[in-house]
Amino acid sequence: MKFEPIEVKDKLNRTIVIRSAIADDAEDLIKYLKVTTEETPYLIREPDEVAITHEQEVAFINNCLNSDKSLLLIATLNGRHIGNCSLNPIGSYRRYAHRCEVAIALYQEFCGCGIGRTMLEHMLKVATKMGFEQAELEVISDNKSAIALYEKLGFKKYGSLPDNMKYASGHYASADWMMKKL
Structure with missing residues (x-):
């Protein structure tokens, strides 16, 4: 889906500026994945697992742009990519058609500035318009600032996933499953 810049x-x-990602953003998005996986333990990949090619990222962006049920938003400051937020259906079956998943991450230097909240608010409005x-979402249980944000937006914790991630160091992190009725 395309989202007009605001x-x-x-x-x-x-x-x-919050807008849809476009193919020209592919390299910035790949760089973002590499940097943010180094900056925080709360993302699903280890830094050395970011192996997305330019072509794969362009295909992903184009799939989002051409879908009526997916959206990839990016935030920019003075033209610099500073974070993104995604929305995707949980599955392709009719029994799951009412459910979507959202994800968000920002470069650490931009966390706590209200950008993530604004992006999520717009994303949730779009999700409602899409019919979800x-x-x-899933969030690592000790990511207190993210959980606080999600709760302010109306998400509630409905379950825990013990040992959801195992880090390269060998320690585990649990995750919370959160949901918001739209």
Whole structure:
């Protein structure tokens, strides 16, 4: 799905542009994956697992643009990619047609500035327009700031996934399954 660009102000009064990702963003998105997996333990990949090619990323972006049930938003500051947010159906079966999953991440230096909240608010509005009835996500249980944000947006925890991730160091992290009725 295509999302027309909007300008919003963050908590520092900077102008942030939120828009659909386009094929020209592929390299920035790959770089973003590599950097953010190094910055935080809360994402699903180890840094050395980011092996997406330019062609694969362009195909993913184009699939989102051409879908009526998926959306990939990016946030930019002065033309610089600073984060993104995605929306996808849980599955292709009619019994799952009411459910979507959302995911978001920002470069660490932009966390806590209200950008993630704004992106998610717009994403949830789009999800409702797409006909989804509930939005779901997984979040690492000790990611307190993300959980606080999701709760402010109306998500509730409905379950835990013990030992959901195993890090290269050998330790485990549990995750919470959260959902919001739209």
